[in-house]
Amino acid sequence: MKQQHISDAVIRRLPRYYRYLDELHSRGVERISSSTLGKRMGVTASQIRQDLSCFGEFGQHGYGYNIMELRAEIGAILGVGAPRRLIIIGAGHLGHALLQNFDFVQGGFQLDTAFDIAPELIGTQINGVAIRSMDELDAYFDAYHPAVAVLTVPKSAAQEIANRLVALGVRGLWNFTNVELDAEDSVFVENVHFADSLLTLSYRIAKEPAVGGENA
């Protein structure tokens, strides 16, 4: 019940807390105060305390948080402890970059395999992960029921492939295609919009040298 009314904003902050606590933990740091954690995360200490109080009591007044404990709790909340099967659809440059460099285990998933339509890729491996033909997708779902599919396919193919994955029972789509996908409410779509990030940077830079008389 405690986890009922957690706002999107809190959910968005948890991964950052987790990542930073993970880094501290691996450096051997044992405790952190809400104000230090807040400073690093760019939020106030009281925001930190409020966010974490959604999930229970992790801190002690005057002693700060036990990093190992807090990391484990947030990890459990984020589902990192019980990794789920994940597949990649599209082993082009972006798919390849994820296969090569991304730590899916830390993100709470086990990377099983990737699918593509390019004959020169099918049957090869990238970083030890097999690339299969899209023709094998249905049989693969029947056998392994992967929870999440990463969409790194061209825009033009995105919606059709998403429909197919939804029909096969996928529960989440990690969408890199920059297409706003239509999907049933039962499927979670998490979009990575590079464009929004770059526009934010553009805004900050454009705003800075406002020396002249812009329409302010």
Place this chain on the structure above:
Amino acid sequence: MKQQHISDAVIRRLPRYYRYLDELHSRGVERISSSTLGKRMGVTASQIRQDLSCFGEFGQHGYGYNIMELRAEIGAILGVGAPRRLIIIGAGHLGHALLQNFDFVQGGFQLDTAFDIAPELIGTQINGVAIRSMDELDAYFDAYHPAVAVLTVPKSAAQEIANRLVALGVRGLWNFTNVELDAEDSVFVENVHFADSLLTLSYRIAKEPAVGGENA
């Protein structure tokens, strides 16, 4: 003065508004109400009105927003109208994917060139963009003063290259390396953290089948 106290949350929402208005505009839609825009963006109509009021008066009661006007205004706020020079450091798989597929102009930038250290890449072109040697970086800055550098290099090289770019006068870093960069306050660092996005998806999926008696 009007633009003085715009919160981070508003700035984060503007690119999404812009992207959606751009899509509507290209489909020939002329007006949209704050409630329709809000529904699509997952915020309330009053949130939309409040966000946009930070920048002036775009809507008319009962008539909604003029899409072309609003898009142009938000675009101007985001600095899209006056594209700045951008370079890519690292033409590996991720850099290649951006070179091949990403619309930098829509993000407010003009993609000039890319740099790498791999001899087999230097002197080639990807999607019409020349790949240069890192040895040419200083001379390039002297000549063209690019505003932004995209960092798609290995983690181990990230901080050193960032330092070099800052010393050369770069104003913004679009950081894909998953390293929390130390940079002077005068330089804007915009991070693309794939891991945070995937953890959010993990959370949503992990939370859903809470049929049993977890510690709630």
